[in-house]
Amino acid sequence: MPLKFSIGGLLLDNPVLLAPLAGVTIPSLRLLFSRLGAGAVHTEMISCAGLLALERGQQRTRTGRMLSILDGEAPVIAQFFAGDVETLSAGVEVALRQQRGFAAVGINMACPMPKVLKKGAGSMLLERPGIAFEMVARLASLGLPVWPKIRKCPSTSPLSTESFCEGLLRSGAASVTVHGRTPAQRYEGSADASLPVRLAALFPGRICASGDIFTTERSAEYVEGGCVAVMLARGVIADPFLLPRTLAHLGLDTSPELLDPAPDRQTALLLEFGDSVCAEAGQRIAALMVKRLLSGMFRGQPGVGALRRTAAEVLSWEELRAMLEERETRVSPDIR
Ligand SMILES: Cc1cc2nc3c(=O)[nH]c(=O)nc-3n(C[C@H](O)[C@H](O)[C@H](O)COP(=O)(O)O)c2cc1C
Missing domain, CATH: 1.10.1200 (Non-ribosomal Peptide Synthetase Peptidyl Carrier Protein; Chain A)
Known part of the structure; x- marks a missing residue:
């Protein structure tokens, strides 16, 4: 087993990561999942418009608190959202000036919630590939690995999910995380687990998988299918020890006391x-x-x-x- 895994431009202890979850993946929760063995953890999605307002002294403190990192956290990927390139890059620059500890920057191209869509952000970017690709190129110029997270492209998107992924990678994305639900599905129905695997075959070593990871077997399916990492989300909120069990199932290091915790x-x-x-x-x-x-x-x-x-x-x-x-x-x- 290699000592470190090369994932999205980072060297991580393992490929079992904590997904971004708005209102949930606050620093303390990330620290808990770091203790349970996550190879890396995500912030909640951070509003770039909020960061810019914060800099002008107009924002509430919560957006600012999203930038903190606690001692003991696994590498932190900060995920951002905005509806245009300028707001995104200016907001990320504010964040990186205030917090030098982020390992990578994520871009949310997946959120299906109306208040995010109406700003042209989140999964609305699946319908605006030109803007999405420019966002990646602009953030890549800041020097940290860029990790866009997408969903399955809807039929209204000008590009297939395959072409969208290809464009992101060509624009400088270090990896692409794929959640196999369309925006219209939100969090319902089942995720198309074959989609991240199909993309991993097209873009070896570049695709992280998300979607319906409630069992150790689902993670194994993604990893054996060629995905470079898995992002655990609702599964580990319902059952935190799914994370160490997943590590064990994949043959990776974990502490026995976390597998059968007293x-x-x-x-x-x-x-x-x-x-x-x-x-x-x-x-x-x-x-x-x-x-x-x-x-x-x-x-x-x-x-x-x-x-x-x-x-x-x-x-x-x-x-x-x-x-x-x-x-x-x-x-x-x-x-x-
Ligand atoms: C409450 C909640 C908040 C979420 N917040 C984010 C977010 O901020 N950024 C993001 O990219 N995805 C977010 N997601 C999506 C998850 O990261 C993940 O892709 C999705 O839940 C599918 O995985 P699962 O079926 O294993 O839960 C959120 C999901 C939920 C349920």
Whole structure:
């Protein structure tokens, strides 16, 4: 097994990456998945218009916070969105002046949400290939590897997904991440898992796969099909330990204690995560984020349903933290 994997212009420990998830992949969550073994992690998509407003002193603090990186994170790919080349490149320049720690820059060409589409950004770029290619060329001139993320091109797109990918790579993209759903599908129906594999055959070593990665087998299908990396998304939010299990399934290094985690280890990871979110974003967000991961972290343990129901009533991290600590003394008494 090689010590490092060459993926999208980076040397990474492994090809199992955390996908960008708006409202979810905040620094503390990226740190958690770095601890679970991710080869690299993505920020949420960051608005370039928001960054420019921030520089003019007109923006709320959240866009600025999206630029922070915590000690211990795996290499961070910062993903940006904008509807035109100037806004994108000016916003990315602001970001790179404020944060020198990003390993690569991503461009969102996949988001199907109306508020992003109406700016001409996200998956609207699949219908504007000229702008999309110029965006890649402009960001490539800034010196970091450029990682556009796309969806399956809809029939209204002037190019096939194959030609769109080819254009991105020719314009200087280091890799292209492909999610095999059309924008119209949003997050419903199933992803076309054969699409990233077909593209990987056309562009060897350049395609990362996204879409319906809920099992270790799906990741293996993508990797064995020639995709250079897989991006875990909803699958690891529902079941965080899917990440170390995927590493093991692919024959990659992972720690045995993450494959069969003891309850006290699960609690420790969740407490560290909650404390980190609390420091980053406050009590309420910390409680919300921990509740989101609760069932997945304690999957298979007795009493998880009841814990989730009780936790649903709790609004502060302080209270939820006390509840988790108290539970741990009951579940793992022998460890004390
Ligand atoms: C809540 C949520 C937020 C997302 N945010 C982003 C984003 O900011 N940038 C992006 O490129 N994709 C985003 N995605 C798409 C995911 O990265 C991924 O491509 C998609 O969920 C398909 O993978 P899955 O079926 O394994 O979840 C988001 C998906 C969800 C569910």
